[in-house]
Amino acid sequence: MRETEMHDHRRLGRELELFHADPLSGAGLPVWLPAGAAARHSVEEYVRELERRAGYQHVYSPPLGKRELFALSGHLGYFADDMFPVLRLSADDEFVLRPALCPHHALIYRARGRSYRELPLRIAELGGMYRPERSGVLGGLSRVRAISLNDAHNFCPPEQVGAEVAEVLELIRVAHAALGVRPAGFRLSLRGPAEKYVGDDEQWRRAEELLRAALGGLPYVEAPGEAAFYGPKIDIQVRDAAGRESTLATIQLDFDKPARFDLSYADRRGRRARPVMVHRSLVGSMERLFAYLIEVHAGAFPAWYAPVQVHVLPVGPEQVAAAEAFRRDCVLAGLRAELAVDGSLGARIREAARRRVPYAAVLGAREVAAGQVALRLRDGRSVEPMSAPDALRLIGGIVADRSADLLP
Numbered sequence: 273m274r275e276t277e278m279h280d281h282r283r284l285g286r287e288l289e290l291f292h293a294d295p296l297s298g299a300g301l302p303v304w305l306p307a308g309a310a311a312r313h314s315v316e317e318y319v320r321e322l323e324r325r326a327g328y329q330h331v332y333s334p335p336l337g338k339r340e341l342f343a344l345s346g347h348l349g350y351f352a353d354d355m356f357p358v359l360r361l362s363a364d365d366e367f368v369l370r371p372a373l374c375p376h377h378a379l380i381y382r383a384r385g386r387s388y389r390e391l392p393l394r395i396a397e398l399g400g401m402y403r404p405e406r407s408g409v410l411g412g413l414s415r416v417r418a419i420s421l422n423d424a425h426n427f428c429p430p431e432q433v434g435a436e437v438a439e440v441l442e443l444i445r446v447a448h449a450a451l452g453v454r455p456a457g458f459r460l461s462l463r464g465p466a467e468k469y470v471g472d473d474e475q476w477r478r479a480e481e482l483l484r485a486a487l488g489g490l491p492y493v494e495a496p497g498e499a500a501f502y503g504p505k506i507d508i509q510v511r512d513a514a515g516r517e518s519t520l521a522t523i524q525l526d527f528d529k530p531a532r533f534d535l536s537y538a539d540r541r542g543r544r545a546r547p548v549m550v551h552r553s554l555v556g557s558m559e560r561l562f563a564y565l566i567e568v569h570a571g572a573f574p575a576w577y578a579p580v581q582v583h584v585l586p587v588g589p590e591q592v593a594a595a596e597a598f599r600r601d602c603v604l605a606g607l608r609a610e611l612a613v614d615g616s617l618g619a620r621i622r623e624a625a626r627r628r629v630p631y632a633a634v635l636g637a638r639e640v641a642a643g644q645v646a647l648r649l650r651d652g653r654s655v656e657p658m659s660a661p662d663a664l665r666l667i668g669g670i671v672a673d674r675s676a677d678l679l680p
């Protein structure tokens with residue numbers, strides 16, 4: 273089998289039972305199975321905590337909104353080709369399955385008056401949105417119609433934009449290192465001649481200048497025609513197993529939506545001033561992120577987001593009770609652990625490795641008598657038997673540190 277086919281996330285997603293595409297669910301609308309959901313949950317928790325520490329405030333907003341909201345935001349005027357048709361309840365009650373979270377976050381900004389002291393105000397959400405991708409391009413998780421986006425909108429005065437973008441670039445670097453993302457490069461996405469764009473030339477020139485300054489010494493390529501309809505952006509690109517490039521993380525500058533939504537804050541002298549809106553995603557959508565992570569790790573995720581972290585293997589029936597007790601201790605310590613009793617020990621060790629479970633904990637008569645377990649790693653390495661609490665500390669430490677290696 274060719275390397276690319278070996279690492280295809282659709283094949284691995286099936287084999288490892290991460291997600292499932294059912295024709296009845298609809299093209300581009302896969303469901304996440306328990307193993308995939310467990311991995312995704314760990315990643316979501318990590319990103320939320322990273323953002324919380326960086327001063328982000330998390331919100332919830334509905335994926336369905338009134339038509340007028342998306343007329344005001346410019347989406348219906350400039351982005352309608354990338355949206356599902358409007359849903360009509362009655363003549364004056366029409367709804368949109370949102371193609372982006374920005375309009376709701378603008379409403380959250382203006383839910384009350386704002387002062388310069390609150391800025392930058394960073395509103396974050398892992399939110400649902402919808403795009404009617406053509407059925408020909410759909411497959412697995414890389415292109416879907418229901419998208420769960422790691423999104424945030426940072427509202428700040430124009431003079432803070434440079435520092436804000438630099439800080440987002442640093443957060444992207446940290447998140448990608450923890451997840452094992454290997455960026456293929458930075459892209460400065462600019463206006464093209466053919467597309468429709470909002471805003472005047474001066475706004476675009478200023479935004480472009482700010483992004484170039486934020487990129488500083490980083491190597492990047494320019495991509496005319498790849499800007500958002502409201503502003504230029506920095507895209508962080510990744511490459512899949514077949515060599516195709518796509519955008520994972522993005523930072524976009526927007527002078528337009530703050531004007532459309534009449535967003536303002538009271539500046540130092542109490543005058544009304546207009547904030548800039550920075551749209552940013554550290555890791556993109558959960559769907560595209562996992563399509564990429566499954567391929568780059570060939571299904572063998574770092575222990576901290578492996579769907580099952582420990583397979584507990586009693587050598588014979590006499591060790592089942594001790595093995596079950598160790599499995600419970602793993603679960604109580606916050607780990608995802610399963611007991612495997614059927615088949616020969618060799619077959620069970622191979623099965624744990626096939627499922628990319630980082631640790632197999634083997635309990636034979638000698639280990640049980642000594643209160644020990646023997647760890648076997650999915651890469652074939654084995655560790656001298658150690659006490660059960662030491663084994664828990666070892667695995668727990670690797671998981672807590674989000675280490676890429678399975679041993680300290």
Ligand SMILES: [Zn+2]
Nearest residue numbers: 372373374551
């Ligand atoms: Zn946005």
